[in-house]
Amino acid sequence: MNTREKILTTAAFFFQKNGYHVTGLNKIITESETPKGSLYYHFPNGKEELVTATIKLIGDTIQHYLEEELSKNSNPVQAIEEFILDIAQKFNEKDQENCFSINLLALETVSISESLRKTCIEVYDLWTDTYYQKLVDSGFSSEKAKELSLILQLMIEGAITISLIRNDTTMLVSAAEKIPILLDNK
Template structure:
């Protein structure tokens, strides 16, 4: 059961990485074929409905990946301010040094396809909800009310998505760093 569906997993991983960097329409199936070394016949064997199906599975993969990444950081910091700051600064680290960025996890593909592919739109929505759910749990555990927790998680989610976009566009870590610094503005008064 170990190496089962290895090709499928490789396709999903390569696809999710490329989609993050160049978006849905910016990545051709041939790019995914070439980078993964897996032939087109296999792609359509595992994803008979084609590119859209592969994209949805790639989005779900990114969703789980980021969700557990946030969860892991939150487990290390009881204080919500520290937790969110560490979360955002870790994102910022993706843009340090040689600057080989991972792209927007979901944002670009969401912005591209929200109006032309309902299944993709829903997959992106589900990813955002998953991340916000981790935020909400943390805030509830820190004594915030249900409404406060939900509202703040939306605001922080928006800030993070926008911050990644600004960092990518300016080729600078500064936007994400500044956002991390301003986190206490929200979370001071319990």
């Protein structure tokens, strides 16, 4: 792992665990075991640039995971159900600091920076487009897939957020159970 990757990986962990405002750059430098100059070399505009890169990293990681999971089953109902249940299982197996979403980081940062708000929108749109493509590839009309992909995004992200807050997976399991109803007819 190169220095930039070490900094980003460490930043992603601490921004998810402690939040944007609590996580200081010195903590990231110390924990990533990188020189202070390296952080400013790779992120010359400071913390905001680092958070932007972190949101993109988390977004890309989740995007790759989402595409991989949805490609395992040609049936969109089963693929999306299994994806949500897999998130629930991973939630139970690992510390919650592991990235399942950018929700909490997004909520904390969008009001402080237009650039961060736009980065979050890009990530959410990327995920919504992935659901859209899965539905279109499965025979849904473009119009119906557009509507349903947005609902899927809202439902899954909401279930993740509530699961984090409650420290249980009831909402994720409930969301998975509703997928057959939501995607009942094309």
